Amino acid sequence: MAQMTMIQAITDAMRNELKNDENVLVFGEDVGQNGGVFRATEGLQKEFGEDRVFDTPLAESGIGGLAIGLALEGYRPVPEIQFFGFLFEVMDSVAGQMNRIRFRTGGTKNQPITVRAPFGGGVHTPEMHADSLEGLIAQTPGIKVVIPSTPYEAKGLLISSIRDNDPVVFLEHMKLYRSFREEVPEEEYTIELGKAAVKREGKDVTVVAYGAMVHSSLKAAEELEKEGIDVEVIDLRTVSPVDYETVMESVKKTGRAVVVQEAQRQAGIAANIVAEIQERAILHLEAPVLRVTAADTIYPFSEAEDVWLPNHQDIVEKIKAVVNF
Amino acid sequence: MTILKHVLESVENQFETFQILNEDGKIVNKADMPELSDEELKELMRRMVYTRVLDQRSIALNRQGRLGFYAPTAGQEASQLGSHFALEKEDYLLPGYRDVPQLIWQGLPLHQAFLWSRGHFAGGQFPEDVRALFPQIIIGAQYVQAAGVALGIKKRGKQAVAVTWTGDGGTSQGDFYEGMNFAGAYKAPAIFIAQNNGFAISVPREKQSSAKTLAQKAIAAGIEGIQVDGMDVLAVYAATKHARNRAINGEGPTLIETLTYRYGPHTMSGDDPTRYRSDELNSEWEKKDPLIRFRKFLEGKKLWSEEEEAKVIEDAKNDIKEAIKKADQAPKQKVTDLIGFMYEELPVNLQAQMEEYQAKESK
Numbered sequence: 001m002a003q004m005t006m007i008q009a010i011t012d013a014m015r016n017e018l019k020n021d022e023n024v025l026v027f028g029e030d031v032g033q034n035g036g037v038f039r040a041t042e043g044l045q046k047e048f049g050e051d052r053v054f055d056t057p058l059a060e061s062g063i064g065g066l067a068i069g070l071a072l073e074g075y076r077p078v079p080e081i082q083f084f085g086f087l088f089e090v091m092d093s094v095a096g097q098m099n100r101i102r103f104r105t106g107g108t109k110n111q112p113i114t115v116r117a118p119f120g121g122g123v124h125t126p127e128m129h130a131d132s133l134e135g136l137i138a139q140t141p142g143i144k145v146v147i148p149s150t151p152y153e154a155k156g157l158l159i160s161s162i163r164d165n166d167p168v169v170f171l172e173h174m175k176l177y178r179s180f181r182e183e184v185p186e187e188e189y190t191i192e193l194g195k196a197a198v199k200r201e202g203k204d205v206t207v208v209a210y211g212a213m214v215h216s217s218l219k220a221a222e223e224l225e226k227e228g229i230d231v232e233v234i235d236l237r238t239v240s241p242v243d244y245e246t247v248m249e250s251v252k253k254t255g256r257a258v259v260v261q262e263a264q265r266q267a268g269i270a271a272n273i274v275a276e277i278q279e280r281a282i283l284h285l286e287a288p289v290l291r292v293t294a295a296d297t298i299y300p301f302s303e304a305e306d307v308w309l310p311n312h313q314d315i316v317e318k319i320k321a322v323v324n325f
Numbered sequence: 326m327t328i329l330k331h332v333l334e335s336v337e338n339q340f341e342t343f344q345i346l347n348e349d350g351k352i353v354n355k356a357d358m359p360e361l362s363d364e365e366l367k368e369l370m371r372r373m374v375y376t377r378v379l380d381q382r383s384i385a386l387n388r389q390g391r392l393g394f395y396a397p398t399a400g401q402e403a404s405q406l407g408s409h410f411a412l413e414k415e416d417y418l419l420p421g422y423r424d425v426p427q428l429i430w431q432g433l434p435l436h437q438a439f440l441w442s443r444g445h446f447a448g449g450q451f452p453e454d455v456r457a458l459f460p461q462i463i464i465g466a467q468y469v470q471a472a473g474v475a476l477g478i479k480k481r482g483k484q485a486v487a488v489t490w491t492g493d494g495g496t497s498q499g500d501f502y503e504g505m506n507f508a509g510a511y512k513a514p515a516i517f518i519a520q521n522n523g524f525a526i527s528v529p530r531e532k533q534s535s536a537k538t539l540a541q542k543a544i545a546a547g548i549e550g551i552q553v554d555g556m557d558v559l560a561v562y563a564a565t566k567h568a569r570n571r572a573i574n575g576e577g578p579t580l581i582e583t584l585t586y587r588y589g590p591h592t593m594s595g596d597d598p599t600r601y602r603s604d605e606l607n608s609e610w611e612k613k614d615p616l617i618r619f620r621k622f623l624e625g626k627k628l629w630s631e632e633e634e635a636k637v638i639e640d641a642k643n644d645i646k647e648a649i650k651k652a653d654q655a656p657k658q659k660v661t662d663l664i665g666f667m668y669e670e671l672p673v674n675l676q677a678q679m680e681e682y683q684a685k686e687s688k
Contacts, residue, residue, distance in 0.1 A: 025480075051480060057510050062469050062503035069473015072417070072458060073481065092466055092500075104459055106446035107666045142667055165669045194672055241672035 004184040007177040009151035010040050010116075013158035014078060016188045018048045021076060024162060026053045028063060028080030028116075037082055038118055038177060060086045064093020064115075071098070071111045078162055084119035084171060085128035087136070098167045099142030113168070114161045120173035120212055120262060121309050124302040130174070131299050132211075132263035137169050138240035138272075144168045144193055145240040149214040151182050153237060156191030164193060173211045196243035198250065202232035205319050206250040208273055209260040210236040213292075213310065217260055220315035229323055239269050247273065248280050255286040256322040260315055265293040287325030290318045340538040342584060343564055344554040348613055350621025359563040367628055369410055369558055371637050373402040373616050376426045378641035379435075380589070386439075387593040391649060393443040396423040397589030400556075403615030404520045404583040405490070406430065407561030411569055412488060417474045418457035419467040419489040423520075423587075427490070431455050435648035440655055446662060447655050456485075465495045468504030468517060475513035475578065486514040486572045488565075494525025496539045505546040505580060514572035516565060517580045520555060523610075526591045527601035543580035555583030556613040559622075586610035659686050 004012065017024045026041055026048075032055040035042035045053040056063050060081055067077040081090055098111040121130040138145050146161055146168055148154035154172070161168040199214060200221050209217040214235045221231035232250050236242060251257050257277055259270040270291045277289050292310045300308045347353045361369070380399045386392040398405065401423070409427040412418070420427055425438050432455045441448030441459060449459050461467040471489035478485050495501055496519050508515040519539050523530050536542060543550025549571065553564045561583055568579035588607070590596035623629035660682045664675055671679060 057503075057506055059499075059503040059506070061500055062472065062507045065466065065469020065471075065500065065504060066473040066476060066507055069419075069470040069475070069487070070477045072470070072474050073477025075477055075480075092463055093469070096463060097466055097470070101458075102668070103446075103663065103666045104449045106450040108450045109458075110669065144672075241674050244673065 001183045001185055003181040004151045005178045005181050006148070006151045006154045006172070007038060007040055009155040009184045010158055010172060011042055011044065012184065012186075013155045013162070014041065014044060015047065016159060017078070017162045018044065018052055020188070023074060023076045024052070024078060025070060025075050026078045026080070027056050027066070029056060029058050029082045031055060031080050036080060038174070040080065040116070040172070060089035061093060064090040064098070067113045067115070068093060068098050068101070068111065071113050072109065076112045076162060078114045078116060081115060081117040083125070083129045084117040084133055085131050087117070087133050094143065094167070094169065095137065095140040099140055102166065103142060110165045111167045112165045114158070114164070114170050115167070116170045116172065118174045118177070119171045120175055121299060121305050122175045122212070124305070125174070127299075127301050130301060130305070132261070134169075134171055134239055135263055135268045138269055142167070143240070144238060145171065146193060146238050147171045147173070147211045148237065149173070149176060149211055149235050151184050153191055153197070155184055156189050157193065157237060159188060160190040160193050163190070168193070171211070175212045176215075191237070194238045194241045194243055196237055196246040197235045198232065198246065199235045200231065200233040202230040202254070204230040204254055205256040205258065205323055206232045206234060206247070206254045207258050207260060207315065207319065208234045208236065208247055210239055210269070211262060213260045213262050216310065216312040217315055219312040220319060223312070223316055224319060229319065231319060242273065242276070244276050244280065247277065251277055251281045252284045255284050257285075257289045258292060258315065258318045258322055259289065260292040260310060262294060262310060264296045265291065266296050268293065287322040290322055292318050336544060337537040337541055340540045340550065340552045342552050342554050343560050344557050345559040345563060346557045346618055346622055348618055350618050350625060352622075357563050359559060359566060361562070363626070363628055366623060366626075369406065369562070370619055370623055370629055372406045372410070372430055373558065373619065374634055374637045375641040376402050376406060377616060378638050379426070379429075379645060382642065382645045384589065384593065386649060392439060394422070394592065394594065395442055396592045397587060398423060398426055400586045400588040400610065400614070401520060401522060402426075403558035403561050403619070404555035404585040407558040408488070408490070408518055408565040408581070408583070411562050411565035413485065414454065414456075415483065415485040416456065417478065417485065417487045419471045419474065419487065420457065420460045421464070421467060421491050421495065422460045422462055423492070424460060424490045428455070428457055428460070431457055433457070435644055436651035439649055439652040443652070445655055445658050446666060465491055465498030465500035465504075467491065468495070468498075469500045469507065470504075471515050471517065472504045472507040472511070472513060475508050475515035476511050479511065479513050484573055486516055486569050488516045488518065490518045490520055492525060493519060493521040493523065493530050493533055493539060494528065495519065496542060497533050502542070502546065505543065505548060505578065508578040509546040509548040512575060512577040515578040516568045516572060517578060518565075519580065519582045520585055521582050522585045522587045524591075524601060526596060529601070538582060540580060540582040546580075548578045548580060550580040550582070552582045552584065555585030556615045556618065558615055558619050586613070661686055
């Protein structure tokens, strides 16, 4: 076992898969000699050569098309989109092309592509670098969206994503890259996609979150413990498809729920979870299900972002509201 | 700024239209005449005639409601089939929506092409030895994908190329530049074909770009570009063969602009070409017709006769009749079939939806 940050665990997962399968290719802007702007691909080109780990010209749609074409030739591409805010440039490849190929070929061709991208706010990036756009992709059929919240899970989920025979968008919250270390096994392991994890057990209220908001939710839960409120925290880990079973099991137990997302409120992942809870578990509910989200504005880089982003205090308030309903 | 103007002119003047057969079917460029046997020359003619019949029948079938989406091909036979004739079985095709004939001559059974037109999943289940993606609907998207296929071919060390077709409108897309630029940067074995039929639906070529030729757009990507008489099947063949040889030899991609014309509407989904094209323009291009020109050439060599042509037309009609029958026999596609094609393993949400539709469809 080694102590790793999330970004080290991500590098380790790619190293593992580059070793494991010669069809795995890692590429993107600055991922070669430079090791990526966040150093996610640090040392990989040196270890596996330029044929397997390489720089691309600066064009995201080109990177998406390259991945699709390489997959058609039997490769297992792991392209990096330097910041998820550049999703719009590669949107056709991700939401109009790679996700449709299995369907359009009647199951005869697949696209085992893992699109990795840093996302999320709170690290004072320039405009278009911090947006939480996972909802756009989660609404797209034919693609999975995975968001790890810890180093251990990042490694296992990324290995599973790369081995998956369908396209996966793997989103890495920038604030979590180096925020803490934990024990990560050096050997390979996988974590099943589409399975949520109960990060903290509790009996009074369920908090559903993903990405950096898992940590804010855990902090809120700790604070509320002192006031005698016992909070259960669920980390979705995969936001498409969603593990509703784990969510419903918890909600049926607690009878109260708060859903947390860093993204803007409208038409998001949280709205979807709330809708499913009311369809499947309304008779178990003791209070309305509330959401903690950012406001429906453009991401306010970067002076106002700390106020704009949901924090553990916002979560505490909403939990109290459902408990005291 | 006269220096810049001078540079631009000197660049543009390099892109003269490459031609081998003139409108009278006479060889005007003996030096570049491709080495094709008499049998191969006849095969080219056979394919063009067959494809013209296929187009006429497809339009009729579409009007009868027996085909779905259809983009007419008449006029573009030399451009489509001349380029395809230079390819090999191991090459990978990334066609645009009008480029169904290339898929058929690559080995896609006719009834599957009809099923593709109807949106039936069986139309996308290509035989394993047909190395191709289904026709692209998003203009230009196939260009970036072709760069990827070509890079894959290069990494595998295969003696093959990735070939893609778009239209004149496609050359205005960002993906057009990105695809050529990526393939150029990796010296990947790709052939990019821009079939310039003069109109992107209704917008004339002059309104797409200030560039005098579309072929010159290759220069910015640092790759070779060539403008070809797209009504001259020998010129299109020779240019594509040249591009393929370059690609196989590791010299990187080529952009080929074919000057051509579609006689019909953009697609059969309501386009009315009389709104943007004149009768004069139509007849001007009909004089350049690829079939008339090549027929004259072959007749001059005593390689083609009316009887042979009648036989091809007859064969095509019979094949089409059989194929549409076969397409009609395909099982009606069900939503549950389609749900099953979404992922390798069905996620929970689709499992539940699968059950819903199974119940609906069993009623």
